[in-house]
Amino acid sequence: MNHNVYISTPIYYVNDKPHIGHAYTTVLSDVIARYYQFTNFRVLFSSGTDEHGIKIEESAKSNNLTAQQLVDMNSRYFGEMIRYMGCHVTDFIRTTETRHKEKVIAVWNLLVKKGYIYKGYYQGWYSIRDECFFKESELIDGKAPTGAEVSWVEEESYFFALSKFQNKLIDLYEKDYVKIHPEFRKNEVLSFLKSGLEDLSISRTNFNWGINVPDDSQHVIYVWIDALVNYITVCDAYERNYWENSQIIHVLGKDILRFHAVYFPALLVALEMKLPDSLIVHGWWIKKQEKISKSLKNAIDPHMLVEKYGVEIIRYYMIKEMKVGSDTNFSEEDIVKCNNTDLANNFGNLLQRTLMLLKKGASSTVPDVDISNDDFYDDLYSNLIPTILDSMRNLDFFSVLSHLQNISNRANQYIECNKPWELYKNDEHNFKIKIKVLLECIKCIYVCLACIMPTTSKRIMTMLGITSIDVRLLLKTHSLESGLVIHPLQEPLFCRL
Template sequence: MAGSKTYYLTTPIYYVNDVPHIGHAYTTLACDVLARFMRLDGYDVRFLTGTDEHGQKVEKSALAAGVEPQAFTDRVSQNFRDLVGLMNYSNDDFIRTTEPRHIKSVQALWTRLQERGEIYLGSYAGWYSVRDEAFYGEDELTTTPTGRKIAPTGAECEWVEEPSYFFRLSAWQDRLLEFYEQNPNFILPPGKRNEVMAFVKAGLKDLSISRTTFKWGIPVPGDEAHIMYVWLDALTNYITAVGYPETEGGDYAKYWPADLHMVGKDILRFHTIYWPAFLMAAGLQPPKRVFAHGWWTIEGQKMSKSLGNVIAPETLVNTYGLEQTRYFLLREVPFGNDGDFSHRAMVNRINGDLANDYGNLVQRVLSMIGKNCGAAVPQPGPFTEADERLLGSAHALLDTVRREIQVQAFHKVLDALWAVIGDANRYVDEQAPWALRKTDPARMGTVLYVLAETIRHLGILTQPIMPAASARILELLGQGEDARGFGRLGPAGALVAGTPLPIPQGVFPRYVEEAKN
């Protein structure tokens, strides 16, 4: 793909103190769909995910498990690698912050910041949340009746006093605000941009970026009594993966700045304040966009271990199917909003959207072609206004989908696709090809051709969301792997009459509730 357009996107790197849940699967799924779309649209894509493995929280978890931190992270990081296979993600790289390439990269960034006068040695005294790996001001905390200090996230904070290196974040307040003004789409959705700008306008304090009270982290160059604050360490993964500190050629020159960092809303501040400030202070370009999506609740309740309602992605896939899970997560709620997972909503999507609408369209059209057209693509005659209207809506899909995917509106992509599925189902009913078989077989052939060509467009455009199911649909239409890129959309890649088609198979089975004894 030499000379082609590039697209670099990242998930947050996931913290290895837990096992993957629906939230982790959701973030990486959104990136996977975007990466697959961009590849089909001719981009040279770099898609990164990985694990964040340093910090006090990991050290404590390893101690509780009775193992060394490295052994602990080796085991838990593997859970996130396994998620890649389970969910059929197409990432190009998987980074771990314990890798030598990352340690080299973070220490190089630290040295560069220090050389540019952006870091100084002082001492820190304040409230720190081990769970959040974040510092909080007194005004952000609430006090329980027993005197415990609680962060806005619900995490308990402890008072910390120790020597610390500081990053001159306060000096970047005006420059950050100017950057946000000049790049209005740097933070999406827009409501999150307003939130970040309000926080920055309220004033930024210098940021403590080293710790001395524990050891599980990357040593500060030249002062190994200090280890780096986990967020400076973690955020740097995005440039490590493209070869930093080598900036003159190779992947860094090719892919940086990243086109998109996808994050959960709880880590928005780190990505939109600290990260661009670190980069600009080092004389490096900030990413082009940070998109903060919402959280999932389960049957109307917040996910929590104590409630026992944390859903493992494996449970979803085993219960409902992989393609069905991928579809549901991106269709059920507007991307960027909070969403609720419920069994009933999932079953409704599977049986309504997938089995009844899309699956039934494919099955009945291809079955009619198999029975009445010699199991080959029919020969179309002249197109009527109704034919042109349906084909026109199919041909227009790419522009609509491209526009929505570029602002990460995955739900609107699916709305557009299902609008055409609805049009096609209505067209079947209006044209009644089963009746035309007796009265006008040539017209029947045209109707079935128009429907097969519409399904071809749907099959190509649903590939990023449901790659395996879409591949089956395209196989049923006799479309080989070389015929599935976006360059084949429109009349130029149209089905060729007479192409033999395989026996149709159902693609989206209905979900049937197990009988209760």
């Protein structure tokens, strides 16, 4: 197995500040990166900002700024967003950096040398908001499928010979060489490919803010060609041949699937480079049946949410509420419900009850008893934890949280059924078995939460005498240390809102 992993968010367009959609993509990517780190993979995790194009040029003018001033300011907001969402990237790339411009020009020149770029004349529908071309047949009521306005464009352009790669791409997806999650998104890509690919216009002449085509300063390289090359820039800067020697996972929203599932793989085939292994394609956060976005002026500030509720609660809410592939309605009422029902009433209640019982019946000390014959303990390690590990391997953290809620519910029921507050008076041995089983449940829950709520998990792991977290803690052979003193929390782990 290849133990190098490269995980990327898309690079974010900096014509405005970050919104909840950017924060969710970053958090989901961070959760996946942490999972691979905990399973002892070597992880490169990147994010960054896409800083060229006509939207930047126009936004800068409307704000009485230069384009460079605008991207410098807004790129900083995205860097801050990554930090306040509790995420840690290896590389934050900006497309205005010299290293990236040089890589884009090198890629362009190589494609020219291989005969895949030629000069021609473009006519067609174009959406400035989406930075994307659309066929007449794709328009819905005269607009792009995303609802964006389109305009008819006629101009001299350089083209990438995309049509040459149609059959190759169909074969790659039909044979699952590149996996797209969820599966129905793969079917969308195949449908688009089988409808026929046209050569792609990859330069513009109606604005100046971008990377000039080599030896033709009248043309600026299409912003999506520029942007997609960032992944290669990052890997080459990190380590020679890292791209070729890694498992590659791109996390992205459904509105940019075409760029990552059609244009970028075609470029990689043309360059004779390795293809990504997986595309994780999530849906949109919506409000009043509309996508939450900067362009629609209904953006929700993730920093405000973190300030109001705390980063760990928001991370939990995002992963709990959005099943990858589906659109999800944003609601602050659901944030409160997640906190009160899942965190305070279930996880928090289990922890508090167990620690109080441990103090009362065992002087806050992990009992030295054999729990291998307990039915719930056996089910935990024989069925419940393996199910969670399967979900983790499939990068399905929505299901991971559902399974953890089930374990916690089962543990709370276990307390009610066994009444340990009575056992400690007349059956000390059985009491200690029940308490140690509960402590094992708590250990497993917070090990699994480490990817999603890293600070909370670390606090509980430290209390349980665990100094580093990895997947082996979910094996029976890594039980809690007998004799360890675990003091009750001075205040609830999760407070009701």
